[in-house]
Amino acid sequence: MSTPTPAPGTAPAPHRPPGDSLLQLRDLHAGYRRLEILHGLDLHVARGEIVSLIGANGAGKTTTLRAVAGLVSVTGGEILFDGAAVHKMKPHQVVRAGLVHVAQDRALFGDLQVIENLEMGAYSQPRSTVKASLEEVFDLFPILAARRAQKAETMSGGQQQMLAIGRAMMARPTCLTLDEPSVGLAPNLVAQVLEAIGRIRDSGVTVLIVEQNASQALAISDRAYVIESGAIVLEGTGAELADDPRVREAYLGV
Numbered sequence: 001m002s003t004p005t006p007a008p009g010t011a012p013a014p015h016r017p018p019g020d021s022l023l024q025l026r027d028l029h030a031g032y033r034r035l036e037i038l039h040g041l042d043l044h045v046a047r048g049e050i051v052s053l054i055g056a057n058g059a060g061k062t063t064t065l066r067a068v069a070g071l072v073s074v075t076g077g078e079i080l081f082d083g084a085a086v087h088k089m090k091p092h093q094v095v096r097a098g099l100v101h102v103a104q105d106r107a108l109f110g111d112l113q114v115i116e117n118l119e120m121g122a123y124s125q126p127r128s129t130v131k132a133s134l135e136e137v138f139d140l141f142p143i144l145a146a147r148r149a150q151k152a153e154t155m156s157g158g159q160q161q162m163l164a165i166g167r168a169m170m171a172r173p174t175c176l177t178l179d180e181p182s183v184g185l186a187p188n189l190v191a192q193v194l195e196a197i198g199r200i201r202d203s204g205v206t207v208l209i210v211e212q213n214a215s216q217a218l219a220i221s222d223r224a225y226v227i228e229s230g231a232i233v234l235e236g237t238g239a240e241l242a243d244d245p246r247v248r249e250a251y252l253g254v
């Protein structure tokens with residue numbers, strides 16, 4: 001792996017030491033049955049950071065997030081979350097540990113109302129927290145309050161993405177992982193969703209995000225990684241990677 005050299009005259013933003021890490025993937029090997037997709041992947045996310053993972057189609061971004069969520073079998077290495085061995089947990093145990101995943105397909109209950117979808121997100125939480133969590137989610141996405149009685153399947157793509165993120169927030173995560181939250185959204189909605197992710201981080205939730213929209217993801221990220229063929233090949237701050245010629249050519253279309 002290499003780290004980009006800062007442009008002359010610019011001081012690199014300080015990298016946080018791995019000791020600060022909330023989430024650590026160490027020498028991770030994972031995949032589907034006998035097909036290994038991740039070949040010794042290393043990354044870490046410090047408490048309070050937004051970290052992006054960018055890479056070409058098929059590089060292993062979704063597989064990485066699915067491994068963190070306990071949805072893909074890990075055949076080597078480890079995933080540590082706040083010191084706990086996530087790679088040994090079942091998906092519901094990962095959620096209870098505070099690590100909540102928003103899948104690319106959003107996996108909403110289409111024929112249930114917005115409010116019912118949100119309440120289902122709180123299944124791991126005591127009833128007493130639900131009202132306060134709902135208020136926080138409605139504060140983050142006011143449209144969900146206005147549409148609370150609407151069926152999820154009748155919402156626009158952007159509203160459904162907000163609902164998927166809102167439902168994940170109902171589980172009161174310490175760390176949120178998001179798989180391509182901007183996919184299929186109009187540019188103004190992409191900006192709204194990414195801005196909300198910034199506010200989620202500001203509220204104290206750590207974020208690991210996979211994004212096809214690399215330039216906007218890098219703009220809100222504290223740090224980022226580039227994945228190629230199941231391994232990390234580049235890391236840096238969001239600004240460093242946005243300036244790196246290899247990233248600009250391969251992922252930013254510059």
Ligand SMILES: Nc1ncnc2c1ncn2[C@@H]1O[C@H](COP(=O)(O)OP(=O)(O)OP(=O)(O)O)[C@@H](O)[C@H]1O
Pocket residue numbers: 032035037055056057058059060061062063064
């Ligand atoms: N359920 C599965 N069974 C077998 N192979 C899979 C499965 N899901 C993904 N793969 C393969 O794993 C590799 C990595 O896929 P992954 O979805 O992690 O990539 P990605 O970087 O997220 O790409 P994309 O942006 O296209 O989703 C690809 O070669 C893909 O075909």
